[in-house]
Amino acid sequence: MEAAATAAAQGASAASKVNASTPTTGTGTPLMIVVTYLLYVQCALIVLLALPYHVPYRKELMQYIHNSPKLWQIRVVFVCINATLGVLLADTFLRLDRTTAQITALQSQHLSGINPGAAPAMDASSHVTSLSELFSSRFRGQRDFYVISFTLFTSTVLYQLHLLLIKLGRYRQERNELRTRLYPSKYPPQQSAAEVVKQRVAGATQAVIDAKDRAINTVAATAADAKNKVVDATSAASQSVSAATQGVSDSFHGKAAAAEGPVVDKTAPVVTPAVTVTPISVVETRKGYVVPAE
Numbered sequence: 001m002e003a004a005a006t007a008a009a010q011g012a013s014a015a016s017k018v019n020a021s022t023p024t025t026g027t028g029t030p031l032m033i034v035v036t037y038l039l040y041v042q043c044a045l046i047v048l049l050a051l052p053y054h055v056p057y058r059k060e061l062m063q064y065i066h067n068s069p070k071l072w073q074i075r076v077v078f079v080c081i082n083a084t085l086g087v088l089l090a091d092t093f094l095r096l097d098r099t100t101a102q103i104t105a106l107q108s109q110h111l112s113g114i115n116p117g118a119a120p121a122m123d124a125s126s127h128v129t130s131l132s133e134l135f136s137s138r139f140r141g142q143r144d145f146y147v148i149s150f151t152l153f154t155s156t157v158l159y160q161l162h163l164l165l166i167k168l169g170r171y172r173q174e175r176n177e178l179r180t181r182l183y184p185s186k187y188p189p190q191q192s193a194a195e196v197v198k199q200r201v202a203g204a205t206q207a208v209i210d211a212k213d214r215a216i217n218t219v220a221a222t223a224a225d226a227k228n229k230v231v232d233a234t235s236a237a238s239q240s241v242s243a244a245t246q247g248v249s250d251s252f253h254g255k256a257a258a259a260e261g262p263v264v265d266k267t268a269p270v271v272t273p274a275v276t277v278t279p280i281s282v283v284e285t286r287k288g289y290v291v292p293a294e
Contacts, residue, residue, distance in 0.1 A: 096141035
């Protein structure tokens with residue numbers, strides 16, 4: 001009896017130590033990381049939609065989603081995600097139940113009187129590693145079970161909140177139409193949320209285009225000014241070089257003219273001096289020579 005009591009005490013102590021040493025934090029599997037981030041996103045959307053304050057563009061966004069032609073595709077994807085989460089929840093529950101049964105079976109081997117006719121109680125220290133792994137597995141299973149359950153709950157709340165906001169938007173639109181029909185002078189017709197969103201998107205797009213055009217025109221004007229400055233500087237340099245060359249040429253020609261004397265104008269008409277011709281008598285000789293007469 002004393003040995004059985006000692007073994008039971010050792011088993012309880014080992015189980016309590018292993019349970020106390022189970023880590024409370026962990027990275028988890030990649031699939032559970034995705035589910036955790038999905039839970040964060042859904043909680044943020046619920047807070048954003050249910051916040052009792054004026055949130056800019058919240059009504060326009062919901063109306064745009066409601067009037068979007070891809071609304072049914074979004075809902076189908078949402079339902080598929082929730083179905084996947086339901087399958088994961090069932091698998092996690094079965095795994096958690098199986099782990100709990102293994103822990104119970106392992107602990108029952110160290111307690112007397114649980115299984116009549118069984119072998120004497122064993123030392124719990126030989127199964128500390130198995131208990132540690134099982135307790136860790138059960139802890140992870142419980143954590144996954146709670147995360148998936150709360151994710152499904154937030155998905156349901158988000159879907160119902162989305163439907164409620166769409167109904168409120170439809171009722172508000174019908175009220176505005178009736179009020180406009182009854183009191184057209186006091187309540188002029190208003191544009192729908194989709195048209196407002198389209199106009200704002202078009203205005204933002206046009207603003208971006210205008211800013212782009214201004215930037216392009218500024219760059220082009222700056223480049224043209226720089227080009228004009230370069231052309232002006234080149235022209236000024238060319239004129240300076242031409243003036244310097246002309247000065248050197250004039251100086252050289254001046255020195256050459258001074259060395260050669262006065263310059264004769266070759267284009268002026270040449271004046272030939274008058275020559276007086278004196279007639280002489282010619283005597284013909286026998287041999288044909290012409291001899292001037294004295």
